[in-house]
Amino acid sequence: MSRELYPNLRLEVFPTPFCAGCGHGILLGAMVRAVNEAGLDWDRILFVSGIGCAAWIPSPHFAADTLHTTHGRPIAFGTGALLANPELKVVVISGDGDLAAIGGNHLIHAARRNLPLTVVCANNHVYGMTGGQVAPTTPIGDCTQTSPWGAEEPPFDLCRLVDGAGGGYVARHTVFQIWQLIRSLTRALKFDGFSFVEAVSPCPTHYGKLNEIPTLGDFHRRMRGLYIDRKRWDKLSESEREGKVPTGELISR
Amino acid sequence: MGPALLSIPQSAIRNPQWEILICGFGGQGVLFAGELLGRAGMRAGMEAAQSASYGAEARGSACHAGVVLSSEQIPYPKVRRPDLLMAMSQAGYDKFVPSVESGGTVIYDADLVKPKQIEGIGQVSVGATAAATELGRRGIANVVMVSAAVALTGIIPREALRQALEEQSPSAYLDVNLNALEAGWKMRES
Amino acid sequence: MKPTIERVPSPIPPGEYFLLGDEASADGAVAAGCNFFAGYPITPASELMVRVVHRMKEFGGTFIQMEDEIGSISAMIGAAWAGARAMTATSGPGLSLMLEGIGYAAMTETPLVVVDIQRAGPSTGQATRPGSGDVFQVQFGSHSDYEIIALAPWSVQEIFDHTILAFNLSEAYRVPAFVMADESVGHLREKLTVPETVERWHRPARPGAPPFDTDDADGVPPMPAFGQGERLLVTGSTHDARGLRKTQDSEVHRRLVERLVGKIRRAADKITRWETYNTEDAELLFVAYGFSARAALDVVMELRRRGVRAGLFRPVTVWPFPERALIEAAAGAKDIVVPEMNWGQMTREVERVLHRPVVALPQVDGEGMRPETIWQGIREIDVVSREGT
Structure with missing residues (x-):
């Protein structure tokens, strides 16, 4: 962990509980940098x-107000906090199961309302904390405890979901596209309206194990082939896009 | 028929309490009428409670409102045996007439209800719909009805009814409602 | 930590109004300083929400219609931690969905008010008809151990007063507080007298103090808000005094749960409220709450006229249940009768407290409790032979 991040972390709770090779630590660092880049006040x-797992990125690691809610509800909690005190910058960070499965309804309605709420989804395509069950984001054919064959x-394309629901700012990056990720997070934080960033994050422990992607390096290689920056994506033919996912700033309106 | 025919029900003597039921169908302003009567009672210094039948909010379905007026605290606020039934539909009349307290009164809209011969209760016909139509708005028959009933029975002073109507009426309808009150009140003399 | 009590001029102009129970509750909320309402349409509580929309506009609060009741309660908790006085109104089916958030609010000691206009259930049941079957749901609906406060108004005046009191008690004890009305009261129109001034209780701030434990005897820690630089940790998982998750620490868990339960149970004598009518010499004692108590009072008055020594004990707080007061009121009674609009929920509580059999008079036909139901029920208790004795 870079020292420049120390003032914004509760160092006494480190190390993080994340498994070796988990991408959530990268997102944790990227988030702190983006908040500082956006010039936000950590007291507000x-x-x-x-x-x-993703819910533990901010809570308890960030030295700011944190609200660790029930499963699937952080956007609804955040909506209430934001409306009660519009001076607060409210940022939701949670996983794909939390935001897209049990909390999917809150996600689309928050996008529809277009309130200035930033939602960051750490998407590892699996329920990690409970041991690796299938998620609404798990690609067809991938194995999990509850989709062993x-x-x-x-799966949902979360960015298209939020786009369709009316979200004003939508971006997607893998955690390996670190600088682009920080830039999009920064823009999302400064966006005046609903902003959504999907951070695709590897889970070697539960997801990689069952899909022959055992290490962070293996994930890196695989994701580089699957996640294509929008500039390149736009030039691909329909057949070349098959099975691939565009990344970058996808919507800003 | 004049007010002399309207005897105060026995129950009201035993227990200084009026139980009033207004029945009709959705869209006639039955609930408005119930609220008006209760509010007028309250403005006249009585205890008042108004309850209503709640169904799906559809026009045309049967509905009723109950009003209890008393000089004392009202323990049970719903109408059990009305001393006064105000009927604005045949279906409502048929349904509730058997529950009217012996010695009680039925006031019905002449255009909407064909009364039956019933022993022990007084029945008065009121041309509420006709009067409302004459005033150019059928929708105010409810106010005519309440006004006539109040005038005929003397439960509430006219001034209290007027005050309640002024409070409750949307401002755009106040004039026409006051005309309806006037028309209803006149029925005392007819 | 004792709340400070402020007396403010009523924002609702003082005077006499002829209002629905639902509407009176909305006005009570405004009088109590409610400035955040999240809700979802449901019969028979919608009139309350609709009035709140206008009241919030008038008095400068926030209203949001959420996507469901889970969203409503969640938004309320977020708002409460952002410093708002938050409320919602619902009925059984909505309350069922809110229980997740009720448990979270109890665990995180978040003050908020839920007005439950009870209707006939189970499930969707009869949406426009009264019931009082949420007695256990409000107290035990969410999993595991916690305590809440629930008030049961029986009139339009009381639903106004109880809404204010619910806010105040909720603030004072940092628990969810319920106004457990029913459709018969929610849709009843009666006189409401709005007083010149209303009481508002506030938790005194203690900057820097831990928000989740205290050495104060009452067990209620001070509660800061987001955005004050406190850098709070709020979690529904087991947490220490500062809010740090301690999901493997049995001592922290024991201490936390004990305090969540204890802060209400120890204060029960201060929180509980009840009313008695002719109980001093009552041989036949009715125990009834909410609308059912009005039917019971009607019967008691008539029985007294006939010379039967009947009385009524009315729990005003259903939770905590006024145990001590009931034991006292029931001491001389030969028969205890509990009329209610459910299949004997409070009957169980009365039996538990009194350690003796009581007569349940359930009326579950989707109608408000009728005096006739009670008359019919007590026929078997040989009341007639006591007439004039």
């Missing part, structure tokens, strides 16, 4: 998270 920012249901 509220981090809200739900239940799951490969996931059969089509």
Whole structure:
């Protein structure tokens, strides 16, 4: 952990509980940098998270107000806090299961309302904290504890979901695209309206193990082939896009 | 028929309390009428409670409002055996007439209800719909009805009814409602 | 930590109004200083929400209609921690969804007010008809151990007063507080007298003090808000005094749960409220709350006229249940009768407290409790032979 981040962390609670190779630590650092980059006051920012590994990114690590809620509800909690005190910058950081499955309804309605709320989804395509079960984001064919022969249901594209629901700012990056990720997070934090950043994060422990991606390096190689920056994506043919996912700043309106 | 025919029900003597039921169908302003009567009672210094039938909020379905007026605290606020039934529909009349307290009174809209012969209760016909139509707005028959009933029974002073109507009426309808009150009150003399 | 008590001029102009119970509750909320309402439409509580929309505009509070009741209660908790006085109104089906948030609010000691206009259940039941079957749900609906406060108004005046009191008690003890009305009161129109001034209780601030434990005898720690530089840790998981998660520490867990329960149980004598009518010499004692108590009072008055020594004990707080007062009121009674609009929920509580059999008079036909139901029920208790004795 870089020393420049120390003032904004509760150092006494480190090290983080994240497994070796987990991408959430990278997102943790990127988030702190983005908050500082955006020039936000750490006394006026509220981090809200739900239940799951990603919910532990802000709580208790960030030296700010943190609200660790029930499963799936951080956006609703955050909406209330924001409306009660519009001076607060409210940032939700949670996982794909939390935000897209149990909390999916709150996500689309928050996007529809377009309140100045920033939602960051650490998407590792799996329920990590409970041991690795299938998520609404698990790609078809990938194995989890509850899809041991490969996931059969089509996954959500969270960015398209939020776009369709009316969210004003939408971006996606893998945690390996670190500088782009920090830039998008910064813009999201400064955006006047609902902003959503999907941070694709590796989970070697529960997801990688069952899909022959055992290490962070293996994830890096795989993601580099699957997640294509928008500038390149725009030039790809329909057939070349098959099975791939665009990244970058996708919507800003 | 004049007020002399309207005897105060026995129950009201035993217990200084009026139980009044207004029945009709959705869209006639039955609830408005119930509220008006209760509010007028309150403005006249009585204890007042108004309850209503709640169904799906559809026009045309049967509905009723109950009003209890008393000089004392009202323990049970719902109407059990009305001393006064105000009927603005045949269905409501047929349903509630058997529950009217012996010695009680039924006031019905002449255009909407065909009364039955019933022993032991007084029945008065009021041309509420006709009067409202004459005033150019059928929708104020409810106010005519309440006004006539109050005038005929003398439960509430006219001034209190007027004050209640002024409070409760949307300002755009106040004039026409006051005309309805006037028309209803006149029925005492007819 | 004792709340400071402020007496403010009523923001609702003092005077006499002819209002629905639902509307009176909305006005009570404004009088109590409520400045945040999150809700979801549900019969028979919608009239309350609709009035709140206008009142919030008039008095400068925030209203939001959420996507469901889970969203409503969640938004309220977020708002409460951002410094708001938060409230919602619902009915059984909505309350069922809110229980997740009720448990969270109890665990995080978040003050908030839920007005429950009870209707006939279970499930969707009869949406426009009264019931009082949420007695146990408000206290035990969410999993595991916690305490709440629940008031049961029986009139339009009382639903106004109770809404104010619920805010104050909720602030004073940092617990969710319920106004457990029912459709018969929510849709009843009666006189409401709005007083010149109203009491508002506030938790005194103690900057820097731990928000989740205290050495104060009452067990209620001070509560700061987000955005004050306190850098708070709020979590529904087991936490220490500062809010740090301690999900493997049995001592922290024991201490926390004991305090969550204890702060209410120890203060029960201060919180509980009840009323008695002719109980001093009552041989036949009715125990009834909410609308049912009005039918019971009607019967008691008539029985007295006939010379039967009947009385009524009315729990005003259903939770904490006024145990001590009931034991006292029931001491001389030969028969205890509990009429209620459910299949004997409070009957169980009365039996538990009195350690003796009581007569349950359930009326579950989706109608407000009728005096006739009670008359029919007590026929078997040989009341007639006591007439004139």
